[in-house]
Amino acid sequence: MNFLRLPSRPVLALVTRRPLHTSCVCASGHNKWSKIKGVKGANDRARGQILNRVNKDITIAVRTGGGSVDPETNVTLAAVLRRLKSQGVPKDNVESALKRAAGERERGDQQLVYEALAPGSVGMIIECQTDNVNRTLHTVRHWLTDDGARLAPVKFMFTRHGLVSVALENDDSYADKLETLIEKMMDAGAEDFATLESEEGDAEISFTCQPEALHRLTSAATESGLCKELLRSDLVYTPIEKTTDLDEGTLQKVDKCVDHLERCDDVLQVWTTLGE
Incomplete structure (x- = not known):
């Protein structure tokens, strides 16, 4: 990282959003079904946490962009949507998060x-x-x-x-x-x-x-x-x-x-x- 600075003040340290940590829970029991349930439960939790992060990223983008849920007018939201698409986030999850953000705005x-x-x-x-x-x-x-x-x-x-x-x-x-x-x-x-x-x-x-x-x-x-x-x-x-x-x-x-x-x-x- 090469830091450049304007004459007015030194460069500020930049803070990035913390990454989301997920971990799998060990399967209980000794039969095949218990192992399947354990893996499925861990995967479900991981998917839930990812969706939770998607909801929050879109909510923040809507807030930062003045409350608009239209990526044509909210460039911050458009940038988040491009990133989510490049990360392979399912379209249904993104649309659900957009509807949720719109509902939050309507509820005040x-x-x-x-x-x-x-x-x-x-x-x-x-x-x-x-x-x-x-x-x-x-x-x-x-x-x-x-x-x-x-x-x-x-x-x-x-x-x-x-x-x-x-x-x-x-x-x-x-x-x-x-x-x-x-x-x-x-x-x-x-x-x-x-x-x-x-x-x-x-x-x-x-x-x-x-x-x-x-x-x-x-x-x-x-x-x-x-x-x-x-x-x-x-x-x-x-x-x-x-x-x-x-x-x-x-x-x-x-x-x-x-x-x-x-x-x-x-x-x-x-x-x-x-x-x-």
Whole structure:
């Protein structure tokens, strides 16, 4: 990763959504049927978790894109749909998630943000969307308590900003295109940027901005005519100072807590001061 920086401030560390972890449960018993049931149960759980993640990714894209469930007008949603298609997510699952997102908007679901302190003094920001605040609070508090964490004010540990990532074709005109793109993005409100280049294939360019400039920055990227693809447009929480020097046992406790929270239907994203 080659980091470039604008004169205004140093490059911010970029936070990525945590990957979804799935694991198979050992089959019980000694007969063939019990083994089949065990494998089937694990596969069903894995599929359920994948569908849960699809629902959340689409919900976040709809929220970030101003509430539209039309990929023709919501470029953030269009980027998510392209990614899901490339990952082989069944069309029925995607359509189901789109209908769910539309229903959430019609119901007027509330967006909530909880702050928590996990083992090792790791700060956590938990973003939720729900039609039942009491249920969501009860669920979040249950998993926090169960995993040795607690609700506590920790927003001061983070900075919130917009993040726009694009793919830029790494060809003979790459340097000129990159320079032009940076100028356009600066004019649209970009504050920092980072590049991830490869000798072959596309380069990934990420820009950060103030939250209120995210839509403007996303439009500048997609309308520039320079980018091969919009990879991401989202509001993220970045730790001002990463929590380090934790022992393996504490790291496992934090990871377990985040995993439990991310499995909750009402929880969209979890950010921690562990960073990437």
